[in-house]
Amino acid sequence: MERAFRRGVLDRTESSQAPTYTPTDFYTRLDYFATFDEEICQMCGACTIRCPFGAFHHDGTLVEIAGLQVRWVAFDPQNCWGCGLCAATCLTGAIAMTQLSARD
Ligand code: SF4
Numbered sequence: 001m002e003r004a005f006r007r008g009v010l011d012r013t014e015s016s017q018a019p020t021y022t023p024t025d026f027y028t029r030l031d032y033f034a035t036f037d038e039e040i041c042q043m044c045g046a047c048t049i050r051c052p053f054g055a056f057h058h059d060g061t062l063v064e065i066a067g068l069q070v071r072w073v074a075f076d077p078q079n080c081w082g083c084g085l086c087a088a089t090c091l092t093g094a095i096a097m098t099q100l101s102a103r104d
Pocket residue numbers: 040041042043044045046047048056073089090091092093094095
C-alpha cells in the first residue's frame with residue numbers, strides 16, 4: 001500500500017490537477033458509510049483533515065456561527081469509503097457510521 005501511495009504523490013507533481021487515482025486503487029470498500037448531521041456539527045473542520053478521501057471538505061462557503069464567520073463543512077457521501085476516522089475524530093457526535101449490509 002505504501003508503494004501505491006507514493007505513486008499517487010508522484011502523479012500530483014506532474015500536474016496542478018488533483019491526482020487521478022481513486023480510493024479503489026488502495027483500499028477495499030468497507031461495509032460502512034458515514035452519515036452527517038449538519039444541525040449538530042460545529043464546523044470545527046477536524047473531519048476535513050482526517051478524511052483520507054475528501055468526503056468531508058471545505059467547499060468555500062462561509063457561515064456565521066455565534067457571530068463568527070467559519071468555513072462550511074460539506075460532505076460528499078460518494079467519496080466515503082467507510083473507514084470511520086471522521087466519526088472517531090468528531091467530538092460533537094455529528095458523524096455516525098452505518099453498516100451498508102444492514103440497510104433495508
Ligand atoms: S469534526 Fe464533527 S463538529 Fe467538526 S466539522 Fe466535522 S462533523 Fe462538524
